[in-house]
């Protein structure tokens with residue numbers, strides 16, 4: 074099976090609104106797949122459905138060959154939410170070691186993961202005293218420390234400076250090269266070009282599911298932001314006709 078995630082005809086309603094309107098897409102194994110779209114387009118909702126914590130109205134979500142949310146997937150899927158999920162009264166290192174222990178990993182592995190997200194210099198600081206960007210990276214370390222086969226990252230680079238963002242993307246690609254599958258959301262279009270594949274959603278509908286080069290080729294423009302605008306206009310014209 075080549076796809077880590079397969080979504081078919083997914084419909085999700087939240088607060089009586091239909092926020093995913095029949096999405097079908099796949100995330101191939103060993104890739105960094107970008108999930109892009111404007112604020113409120115449904116990125117987090119789709120990620121929640123993949124993790125298995127979102128009630129769905131209809132459709133199917135298959136993750137690593139099992140229904141999303143199956144108990145056996147818990148150790149195989151890592152999820153970074155937008156709200157950092159770390160203990161404020163523990164240090165970065167203590168947080169990483171705690172989550173590592175839950176996955177049967179040792180201290181050395183936890184400390185390496187802290188270094189991998191660029192937090193070696195803050196390892197002994199209490200998470201409650203960190204900046205927002207640092208806290209987000211501490212949370213990332215805890216999501217990655219169990220070496221999940223599938224990693225779902227909701228806007229992992231928000232609040233990071235350009236050098237750190239580049240480092241994190243290099244890290245994501247190294248993980249993919251080693252066989253991990255990553256689904257990474259962003260509403261920063263300049264990050265789209267860093268992905269192997271792109272899923273573009275708008276108003277709960279999929280507008281593109283392709284490689285960055287194929288998106289450029291289909292629209293005839295090099296700039297991915299402009300390419301997405303063209304795809305959105307084309308999809309709106311299709312919907313109106």
Ligand SMILES: Nc1ncnc2c1ncn2[C@@H]1O[C@H](COP(=O)(O)OP(=O)(O)OP(=O)(O)O)[C@@H](O)[C@H]1O
Nearest residue numbers: 087088092110111112113114115116117118119260
């Ligand atoms: N708990 C909720 N109850 C009702 N509606 C919700 C709830 N959470 C999200 N929504 C709505 O669902 C839609 C999709 O939200 P979602 O968080 O998936 O978007 P997003 O693309 O991740 O946005 P952002 O980039 O701002 O994080 C939005 O219109 C939002 O207002």
